[in-house]
Amino acid sequence: MTLGETRPASALTELPPLMAAVTRRDYGGADQVAVENLPIPRPGPKEISIQVEAAGLDRAVLHLLHGLPSLMRLAFGIRRPRQPILGGEVVGTVVEVGAEVHGLAVGQRVAGEAQGTFAEFALARPQSVAAVPPSVSTIAAATVGVSGVTAWGALREQGQVRAGERVLILGASGGVGSFAVQLAALAGAHVTAVCSLAKAAFVSELGADVVADYATTALSDFDEPFDVVIDIAGNRPLREVRSALSREGRLVIVGGERGGRLLGGQQRNLGAVVLNPFTSQTLTSLFSQTTTERLTKVLALMATGELRAPIDHTAPFEAAADALRAMESGHLRGKVVLIPKAAG
Ligand SMILES: NC(=O)c1ccc[n+]([C@@H]2O[C@H](COP(=O)([O-])OP(=O)(O)OC[C@H]3O[C@@H](n4cnc5c(N)ncnc54)[C@H](OP(=O)(O)O)[C@@H]3O)[C@@H](O)[C@H]2O)c1
Structure with missing residues (x-):
């Protein structure tokens, strides 16, 4: 960028209209999980859009797949899930920033929690992400959000x-x-x-x-x-x-x-x-809430090497159903991290 040139608020014009996303349209088992092409979501004024580099699998994804315990359906959709895209943990690059968001810029690498992170792009609240230190790998950063x-x-x-x-x-x-x-x-x-x-x-x-x-x-x-x-x-x-x-x-x-x-x-x-x-x-x-402050502390321990990401394996989006089955049957040691094809 040269002197006097302003940083674009969005890199979206350079991006394709559709993205790959791991979805399910009803509550149920892993058999209904599919990879669909969906429109890239646009952030509201208080949101950011992240180009996803990797997304960790956590137990809540399995709960949201099954819609169990049933009480959670009050928040996520009574008859079927309101958000068809699975995934809650994310690391990636900010590609668009809502008008009311301060302190985050296009091009920044962030990790944290959002809904629908098993997709090439995901929307997040700025207070649920933190900057990723350069020494923390993408795969490691994908596991901290939840x-x-x-x-x-x-x-x-x-x-x-x-x-x-x-x-x-x-x-x-x-x-x-x-x-x-x-x-x-x-x-x-x-x-x-x-x-x-x-x-x-x-x-x-x-x-x-x-x-x-x-x-x-x-x-x-x-x-x-x-x-x-x-x-x-x-x-x-x-x-x-x-x-x-x-x-x-x-x-x-x-x-x-x-x-x-x-x-x-x-x-x-x-x-x-x-x-x-x-x-x-x-x-x-404990009712865990993902905040920038907590993420920053966990990522700082990873940056110094004091804390390591416990990775069972990484897999492409296409293998999401298998990863969910592995979690369900108790076959994982630590975390699975899913990677979109474009970033993998
Ligand atoms: N309070 C919150 O805000 C919050 C936030 C995140 C998660 N959670 C909850 O925390 C729980 C764990 O989440 P997670 O992501 O760590 O799940 P996870 O990765 O699936 O791990 C579950 C672990 O439980 C172990 N386990 C199963 N039966 C056990 C038993 N009888 N005694 C001791 N350990 C047993 C399993 O061990 P083996 O595989 O060795 O059998 C497995 O390692 C879930 O219920 C999740 O919903 C709560």
Whole structure:
């Protein structure tokens, strides 16, 4: 760009009218997932448009595919999904900036969270993305928007994990768990991680001091109580999880599958919040929100090499249905990252 020349607000004129997108038109299984050609979305005044370089797969994509738990349909479409394009995590280049957006420019590389990221272009809110440091790879940056930020909120903000504390992580081998193990180890905690036996070596490499197989270990098998329990998976009853906590221990409920079609286990979150004022333990439920500040902190740890993206594999958009099936059947170690053909 020469002196006096203004930077264009949009690079859209140079772009094709249609884009490839991974869609489903109804709630259901992975068999209905297709790659369609759709018009490139244009940002509203408070949005940016991102040319997608890669998009991480997180568990919410599976929930939105099935429309379960049913309660979520109130927000995403009662009979069928309002947004046909799947995907929630994104990294890419800003190609258009809404009139009311400040602080972001065309050409900037950003990562974060948006709806419909399994597409060549996706719209995002500026407060849900952050600049990607040059030393962070595209594939790594694609995993922070939901999984990385959720683990950060659970460990560093709500769990307040400190050096020397005993931390138990339930669901340690998945997208959130594999970041959570690393963040707990980085904080100097003693980390006990629970996952399936097949993934024990993977979780151990992430920094867990003890790895236990959930098929053969009950929480009552641990000799000493934990200062912090991060409950990401397993959907164990609240009373059982609390029994593994010290008197003043802190519980953060992040998730847990198989909790019923209507609520999907949210009863446990509600139970924790209701019980919290009546116990010496701190019982909390996480509702993760992706913000520029949180993304920046997670990306900074990746830039220094202290945190690594736990990648199972990368795949083109055409393999999205297979990736969803692999997640559903519990075959993933960490994250899958999807790549549009043009960028791959
Ligand atoms: N609160 C929030 O804001 C928030 C944000 C993001 C995600 N979530 C929720 O967090 C949960 C995990 O998400 P994710 O993306 O990490 O999913 P994921 O990648 O599919 O990982 C799920 C993990 O759960 C493990 N698991 C299954 N059964 C278990 C058991 N009985 N005990 C311990 N671990 C068990 C699996 O281990 P194996 O594969 O080894 O069997 C797998 O590693 C989901 O329910 C998701 O909806 C909540």
